[in-house]
Amino acid sequence: MGKFENKVVVVTGGTSGIGLATAKAFAAEGASVFITGRRQEALDQAVKTLGGRVAGVRADVSKLADIDRLYDAVQQRHPQIDILFANAGGGGFAPLGAIDEKHFDETFATNVKGVLFTVQKALPLLRDGGSVVLTGSVTGSTGTPAFSVYSATKAAVRNFARNWILDLKERHIRVNVVSPGVTDTAGLNELFGGGAQADGVKAGMVADIPAGRVGQPDDVAQAVLFLASDAASFVNGAELFVDGGMTQI
Template identity: 60%
Template sequence: MALKLANKVAVITGGSTGIGLAMAKRFVDEGAKVYITGRRQAELDAAVGGIGGMAEGVRVDSADLAQLQSLFDHIRAQHGKLDVLVANAGGGSLLPLGQITEAHFDDTFSRNVKGTLFTVQAALPLLSAGASVILTGSTAASSGTEAFSVYAASKAAVRAFARNWILDVKGRGIRINTLSPGPVKTPGLVELVGTDPAQQQGFLDHLASLIPMGRVGDPDEIAKAAVFLASDDASFVNGIELFVDGGIAQI
């Protein structure tokens, strides 16, 4: 069976853990040369060791424009092109209205909105004809979640980017889509409620009770959807929001 991403060069920001790491593993298995980024060198090194194959880690803070430019300069020198970009780096935390701080807002929007914008913009000159850009969204942007409004708003902005950017790159053959996971068992999700394992499991059980499929997702399930969007199988898929959420955003 032919590999879906054979000979493609891919970047996955925030690729050292969780969904980004699962994507990197899938992309390498499908034949891509993959660069993952993260802010912590030890986690990057561990991730690259776990991925194996054609993976390379580059320490980058996606909200730092100079670091982003250095990343894409490196890829230009190595390959002269970029076929797949997954703007995945980001995160958030819980704070209800009345307790939201400027620091909380700035951190969330810097990671999720500023980071996504300038990652894609810095990569734009390298993107080949037929390239795929995948923005990591969230079901939080489509529904209400207590104490999660700032994160939800940041992911709504990400969704808006895709709708508008497909017009900005019209004629270049570049596809830009949003991949929106529902609750997925990752460190970033469970740590929203702290580090106590019992509390984390209770949180996952609560989320599972809200999902029509009766369980939370696995990072590899999101990664398989990313492979589809990254591959030529999705050659006429552009500007969509693909929910991989067990149905939670559909009810």
């Protein structure tokens, strides 16, 4: 039996990158996994790739009705959720002086509002003693040029965990944050301009990573599985950096 046999896991933003790798890892350990994505084609492809233990629900977490639809779909098949990985998020570059309202609203709607209501609306289904993992970022603790809005959203996510462990202590629901560093995903490649340009940017960042390489989605997935597992039963409100050491120097 796998470590998560008979567990029900929800992974938002599960069609690519860290979310997809984490859904795959949970399913490999025996869990029944629900993933979300905003684009039906990508969602269908992810479900096909991941196989029979995974179901997909099209949802944009910035829209509360979509979150309701997600949990309605879960409830039709299972009485409770054991683990929630609130992972969906994104952002782009905009230096101070060029930040517009659309950039601010869209980034906060997904990364802050979306995380808040993804967790809050899960509470009736989330079992007592369950686990919530939020996706933060090293940028929530460090400065990055032209990335202040995204960084602020991830700082907010980190502080959600600090407060929610108090709100949920009577139910013994743990809330932790996994904060990736430079991770080789399609989203990061797009952010860095794609193709050879993105490869060059990532290669240039390796010098600042003591581990000597960029991260892979499975590096983060394994950290999420640890935080969600019984092995982390006394880990609560913590931020686990998965960044090869770059934030520690």
